[in-house]
Amino acid sequence: MKTRREPLLSVEDLRVEFWTRRGTVYAVNGISFGIAPGETLGIVGESGCGKSVTSLALLGILPRAGRVTGGTATLEGRDLLQLSDSQLRRIRGRDIAMIFQDPMTSLNPVLTIGRQIREALEAHFDLGKAEANERVAELLDRVGIPSPEARLKDYPHQFSGGMRQRAMIAMALACEPRILIADEPTTALDVTIQAQILELLRELVAERDAALILITHDLGVVAGMCERVNVMYAGMFVETGAAQQLFSRPRHPYTLGLLQSIPRLDATRKEALRPIEGAPRDMLRPPSACPFQPRCRYAVEESSREVPQLREREPGHFVACFNPVPAEEWQKTKAAAVG
């Protein structure tokens, strides 16, 4: 295990709200994390729990209805959340870049791949066209696109899904950002391509000593890629810890529920999946109790009165729960399933 380094980006108590016709949506309710160079941090959670909103808020590209209502995000002594749009623009791509979920819609159909990556370069550096094209070809080559000089004249529809995601990664890497946010980078891809893309991301992060924030709902991806994992529910982190720790001894009922709802290859056929009952919390009210309480088998009386805070249960393993799951619970269910 690596020794923890000084964080590159540290987010404290980030809060994001959306103003909609139905009322205020409390999308992110005070999350904190730090990430150091070379580190891969996972953020896991179901759809609508605020994972993507967190990354859009850091880059200052929230949709119009979204507002950051509190918190700080410090990158080299500067609070990203206080910067003006033009200051942030210089940071986007240069210091922090993002890879989006769907490579089918994240590339402009009417511009060539080369032009779109060149734009990212031109936004930050004064380059001649030939020089920029050369750099784009290098980038495409690095992300594993064959004959890059020829391919940069292609349009997105001439690329397959996996190739487009590679092109998206090349675009995000164009200005060598130190922090890369990958928002569900493999969700839209075939399983075989997923593995390639993840391997590429892993290599790139190692090679540049960059920090990677991996946002996903796929626990398998997180387990394989990340050192630390944050489990997000209803805009809050409910459990934080080293990946190994968190997946072998989950302490929050939600994390346990997620693990139990994944089909297992080694389970006996009779063993049914155990879904998490109930629906995700309605985000139209500010949190006033444990957000998971209505769906929780472990809920105690306190859960419906107070919002649980993250507390260190084991060294480096934080859980926001009044009645954490016994540390051995998951191992027991696993053993029972294999039976």
Place this chain on the structure above:
Amino acid sequence: MSVAELEAREVALEAPTGGLGREALYRLTHNPGALVGMIILGLIVLLAIFAPLIAPYSPTEQNLDALQGGCCPGPSAEHWFGLDELGRDELSRIAYGARYSLLIGIVSVTVGFVLGSILGAIAGFVGGGVDSLIMRIVDIWLAIPGFLMAIGIVALLGPGLNQIMIAIGIINVPIFARLLRGSVLGQRENDFVLAARSVGVRKRAILASHILPNAMSPVIVTATLALATAIIDAAGLGFLGLGPQDPATPEWGTMLTNTVRFLQTAPHLAIIPGLAIVITAISINLIGDGLREALDPKMQSR
């Protein structure tokens, strides 16, 4: 063979084509309707350009002697389309008239397209109060029937060719403004706009290279269709006597007006300019429909 190799091969098989423009052109020229439209319109354009060579007579030369047998002689070997009420050769007048109709159509649509696009792009991209203000003005503008408004504007400015072009241009402005605004709004929420922003591309560059090119295709289609409408409107204004005041001007709409009195004795004087207007409008509409299909973004991935 590894997945990457397979993928590379599959991609190589998708023949690298030229730009998207060339693909759209290919689809346009392989659409039978659009092809017919382009051929007819091409002939009309040639007729307009080479009117002095094609027209057997001057469009303004009167030959009152030929009218002695009564008004008005129909088609004959010397005068294919017959003579009008002042003994002018109808074919020559149609040929020269094509110049006026095309000119009015193109100029007025350009006026509407440019002004409307500027308003629409500002409204769509800036949003907020500016958007509301522009769109409320456009709503009021659209609430007035276009042709009535054109009559009003020409009445205000006085009849004439330039006034007709201005009037038709002005009634086209809100149509383009509304269309481009909607199109820009739709494109602004695209993932690729977000992706471009996330790597720090400037707002102006995003508008120019990501939003407008994608937002333009419905506007281009509408511009083509508006061209046909503009020609019909111009003829209508000409028919109402709001066109060129010199009665010798061979404008198709004006030509129709003068023939009303002779409908029973010389119906060809109404039929021929009428047909000219209809054929022009139909050919442009065919091209517009073809363009709509050719520029459909859903067609781009094959």
